[in-house]
Amino acid sequence: MDNNSNGHHSPSSHGHGSQGTAKISKKIRIRVRRQDGPDKLPYWQEFEIPYVSGHNVLSALMEIRKNPVTINGEKVEPIIWESNCLEEVCGACSMVVNGRARQGCTALVDKLEQPIVLEPMDKFPVVRDLVVDRSRMFDNLKRIKAWIEIDGSYALGAGPRQDPAEALERYKMSTCMTCGVCLQVCPQVSVDNKFVGAAAINQARLFNSHPTGHFKADERIDALMGDGGITDCGNAQNCVEACPKHIPLTESIAEIGRQATVRAVKKWIGL
Ligand code: SF4
Numbered sequence: 001m002d003n004n005s006n007g008h009h010s011p012s013s014h015g016h017g018s019q020g021t022a023k024i025s026k027k028i029r030i031r032v033r034r035q036d037g038p039d040k041l042p043y044w045q046e047f048e049i050p051y052v053s054g055h056n057v058l059s060a061l062m063e064i065r066k067n068p069v070t071i072n073g074e075k076v077e078p079i080i081w082e083s084n085c086l087e088e089v090c091g092a093c094s095m096v097v098n099g100r101a102r103q104g105c106t107a108l109v110d111k112l113e114q115p116i117v118l119e120p121m122d123k124f125p126v127v128r129d130l131v132v133d134r135s136r137m138f139d140n141l142k143r144i145k146a147w148i149e150i151d152g153s154y155a156l157g158a159g160p161r162q163d164p165a166e167a168l169e170r171y172k173m174s175t176c177m178t179c180g181v182c183l184q185v186c187p188q189v190s191v192d193n194k195f196v197g198a199a200a201i202n203q204a205r206l207f208n209s210h211p212t213g214h215f216k217a218d219e220r221i222d223a224l225m226g227d228g229g230i231t232d233c234g235n236a237q238n239c240v241e242a243c244p245k246h247i248p249l250t251e252s253i254a255e256i257g258r259q260a261t262v263r264a265v266k267k268w269i270g271l
């Protein structure tokens with residue numbers, strides 16, 4: 001048996017365990033798929049930093065940035081990534097970590113196999129290194145009018161009453177951080193097609209179910225009935241598995257599909 005009997009995990013081998021004790025590396029090794037610009041070819045570089053417990057992928061990248069030298073001793077340009085909140089709220093640091101699309105800020109090094117392999121999400125155009133252009137996500141939000149119209153900035157009085165249970169359901173939907181993970185894992189999305197993906201469809205459900213947002217429901221559904229809309233969903237359900245916010249995306253897709261059917265029937269009979 002090579003673990004402490006009390007179940008504690010020790011970050012290093014102290015040499016007084018049994019012969020089978022695994023020697024845990026005192027380094028953190030990170031392999032990064034790099035790209036110098038949108039039209040440049042990608043290439044790989046590997047880095048090593050001293051082991052410190054509690055690193056996440058971004059803090060490890062910050063360590064590398066202090067002295068960007070590869071394991072071959074080559075001094076290179078610092079790795080570029082995007083981040084903001086550092087607490088899985090802004091969605092900016094999405095990347096592919098050991099083959100899984102997720103946020104670098106909450107990818108804990110102690111829980112990752114090494115070398116940790118970092119790649120940019122490939123369903124979005126690469127800007128540089130790990131930074132991708134997520135404009136598509138924001139354009140989709142414009143397309144489906146993911147907002148509540150207000151008439152001016154003066155006091156509008158109390159808003160409509162809301163059922164607390166429904167508000168709670170909407171709260172979950174509202175936690176989307178436009179991170180792009182649901183598009184990255186979706187087989188229907190490619191870097192050059194138009195499918196809006198689960199995030200925008202979920203936002204349409206959120207705003208259509210809101211007592212005020214509901215006034216624009218038909219426009220949202222119309223936007224999702226066109227090219228790249230709801231009918232492009234192939235029901236792979238990868239989105240709901242991968243969403244870091246655990247948003248019930250397949251429920252949202254089903255609900256918007258239902259609303260689109262009702263809208264199509266109404267249009268057909270001239271309502
Ligand atoms: S629905 Fe989930 S995976 Fe998709 S963009 Fe929003 S938070 Fe990210």
Ligand code: FES
Nearest residue numbers: 084086088091105
């Ligand atoms: S930095 Fe905001 S989600 Fe990671």
